Amino acid sequence: MRHASSPREVPDKATANPDNTKPERQLDAEGRASSTAMGKALRDLKIPIGTVLTSPTYRALETIRYGQFGNPQAFPELGDNGQSMSGGTEAQATWLRKKVTEFPKGTNTLIVTHMPNMSKAFPESTKNLADGEAEIFGPNGVVARIKIEDWNRLLKEMVK
Numbered sequence: 001m002r003h004a005s006s007p008r009e010v011p012d013k014a015t016a017n018p019d020n021t022k023p024e025r026q027l028d029a030e031g032r033a034s035s036t037a038m039g040k041a042l043r044d045l046k047i048p049i050g051t052v053l054t055s056p057t058y059r060a061l062e063t064i065r066y067g068q069f070g071n072p073q074a075f076p077e078l079g080d081n082g083q084s085m086s087g088g089t090e091a092q093a094t095w096l097r098k099k100v101t102e103f104p105k106g107t108n109t110l111i112v113t114h115m116p117n118m119s120k121a122f123p124e125s126t127k128n129l130a131d132g133e134a135e136i137f138g139p140n141g142v143v144a145r146i147k148i149e150d151w152n153r154l155l156k157e158m159v160k
Contacts, residue, residue: 001134002115004038004066004148005031006059024058031059032066034132034148039067041151045158050107053099055079060112063132069110078113088116096121100137 006025016023027035042049049069054060056074064072077095081088096117102109118135119126125135125142132148146154 004132035066054112088120093121
């Protein structure tokens with residue numbers, strides 16, 4: 001998935017979260033709320049999340065923290081190379097394409113990264129991918145795209 005909603009600019013030291021010491025881009029109020037709601041919806045839907053892989057960036061780690069997804073493993077291959085919206089190398093794309101083919105038994109892997117990485121790895125399926133939107137992969141590739149705000153809608157439909 002693409003990390004949740006984050007302003008395009010880096011906060012100054014006065015507006016950065018206390019633990020955002022570098023500072024880096026961080027989630028906005030919408031990103032924090034949607035990450036929290038998504039995590040709760042996935043738990044309520046009983047979708048088992050096992051391994052959590054992430055970009056080492058602050059906003060990706062925040063997406064996981066607000067979603068309460070446990071202990072993420074950060075990989076530079078999922079990072080933005082310090083370039084925010086213009087990262088994503090072919091080596092990163094190759095790494096990501098390989099990771100989405102690894103299907104553990106009885107659980108799901110959550111990968112949080114950035115649009116440039118996803119569009120380089122999956123150019124045919126990422127057009128207009130929104131902040132927080134997930135691509136769901138099966139053995140034959142992408143089987144669905146789910147916007148971060150739609151997890152709650154899915155939960156409500158399942159409860160009916």
